[in-house]
Amino acid sequence: MTAFDDFLDEVLPADYEAEYQRYRRDLELRRNYQAAAFDAGWLIPEWGRDEGGRELSGPEALAVRLTGARRRVPRLLNIQGAGVAAPAIRAFGTPAQQARLLRPAARGDEVWALGMSEPGAGSDLASMRTSAVLADGVFTVNGQKVWTTQGDEARWCTLYVRTDPEARPHRGISCLVLDMRSPGVTVRPIRTAGEAIESFCEVFLDDVKVPEDALLGLLNGGWGVAMASLEHERDMIWLNTWLEANRALAPTLHAGELSEAQLVRLGRALADTESLRLTGLRTAAQRWADVPSQAWTILKLLGSESVQRAALLSLEVAGPAAFDDPAYFDERLDSLGATIYGGTSEIQRTIIAERALGLPKGRS
Template identity: 55%
Template sequence: MTTLTEEYAAWLTDFLPGDYYERYREYRWDIELRRAHQRAAFEAGWLQPTWPREHGGRSLGLAEAMEIRLEAAMRSAPKLPNVAGPGVAAPGIRQFGTPEQVDRLLVPLLRGDEWWALGMSEPEAGSDFASLRTRAVRDGDVFRVKGRKIWTTQAHLSKWCTLYVRTDPDAPKHRGISCLILDLESAGITIEPIRMSSISDETFCEVLLDDVEIPAANLLGPYNGGWQVAMSSLNHERQMIWIMNWVEIQRGLTCVRDAGTTHDDYASGEVFTELGSLLADAEAVRATGYRALNNELDGRPSPEGDILKLLGSQTLQRVWELAAAAAGPRSIDDTDLLFERQDGLAATIYGGTSEIQRNIIAERLLGLPKG
């Protein structure tokens, strides 16, 4: 009998071009292929495996869904062109949206027909999300919004944004936040892409909001309950990040091993010592991911999420730095290796910086006093 993982693998093989792996460095940037993959995955039920068919899934259990996602990552399935949509916005809309919001927004989002941005970080509220200052004031049937968002990935290409705003300035900072669904084509919005230092199709943007009107019907979740919406939505993203990091770590380790066939200094003791340490850390990431899954299945608190984010991103960065060391002088003009190193560095920033993750682990898991 064919397993679900085998069924998915066969489906992916049929979808991918015959020379996909031979030309992976080119195909990884092919936006049309990535768009087509998202649509096809939605229609086949592989996009959100735990969700019902009408929402791009097969109503699978968490363990089965993880195996599908691991298989997709290990097979280097085309990356979603707008990760924030299916990865963060969709779970929030599905969990907190009104029936009208779900009916209008969810399927176009999942199919990739409409892209989404996340209006969270601000110039003075990056990793400290609860310190956001963008203000929304209710005025009849609309909210009037003023403020700034920054590091808003792909805002210039997106139709919608989950915009987190302060609706009660007198409430404790975690409790006075609401989430609004913002049409990025509304009057009063200026979107300015930020110049990137690396090769990437996930451009950061700054979003300026000057007396923008948002219909009150676009409130997502409870009024002043935006913190809950954000944490629930980001939890889904965190579950995906460790899988992506683990697979990229494996690919980086393969590059280190392959460098041994062409670079004489590869066999140095320092390289071997670091390689051994990284092999162990890679297995620790995988084992911790499964432990987190088991806790979730049993309904137990799972502190592994914060540990996974820190361990996975730091290990990924170390892997690609070791790959550069193993490559020696050839790494200087290797644009692909440069991209991997920059992407590994980015992993320690997106989804919660390593510094913030250390604070969370120290305060919430170890019970240490705040500094």
């Protein structure tokens, strides 16, 4: 993708590759990159030109993202805005919602949060209990969300709520576009063991009023909105974890002599990252060809656990030298969240068991 490489050469600092660790947390660079990539049509290149894309095919768009991973492009300032909220607004939003919200969400001008996970339900959306009662054109929302990434920065949230408590769990859910500045919304950041690139938050919703025209998609159709949104997130997650695993392994690959046990772990880690890349490419090809497959179910679990093993190996190989370079500890701390965000490993194993292997659903 020569044109995209040229774009990256133009917008990234000349010393970006050499000083990558320093630039990783540069908020201004991340903000400017997301805006520039959108303006040039490279952020979501499969979209139409009038929407901020380049009308590329699926394989061409994936090639752009792979080039970005190879070049270790800056992490988007608001990944869930461009990767989840914007596609949902594009697919399910009313013309008024699209006109007001789509471009700022994709470009990063406004920060979005995803109101999915809940205490006691975790990543299991069907078990959510946050309620929304519709009366006189207004939803009244009560409940709590947790692990809400960038909830303390967000202007908007795609909030999943239960609007029909009598329906089967998957069929009584709706998605609302929540203004995070609404009365009754309380956001509390969750303290982490170290400095995180993005914050995690709890969100409390006490008699929050949301207008009926903030409904995204159909009433009680929120499950379909969520599944379609996460379909767009699928490639984003495996590409990010592939990039993070390779970055975490880089110090080990350039380390001095390794023990036999460390060499074995390094070989397994490299095999895992290559398996992640090849499985990601295979599932994308199957999706484009309309070939039914459940291979995608392994991607999140394999990716997040590969990142953790790679970061731990590099930290152990560095030994006492790690105390002189905080990057080792940063990588390890960042990796610990990988098995939580985007769906916990426990939920991922349930998905694999039920959807891919056809095992009977567990009973409590």
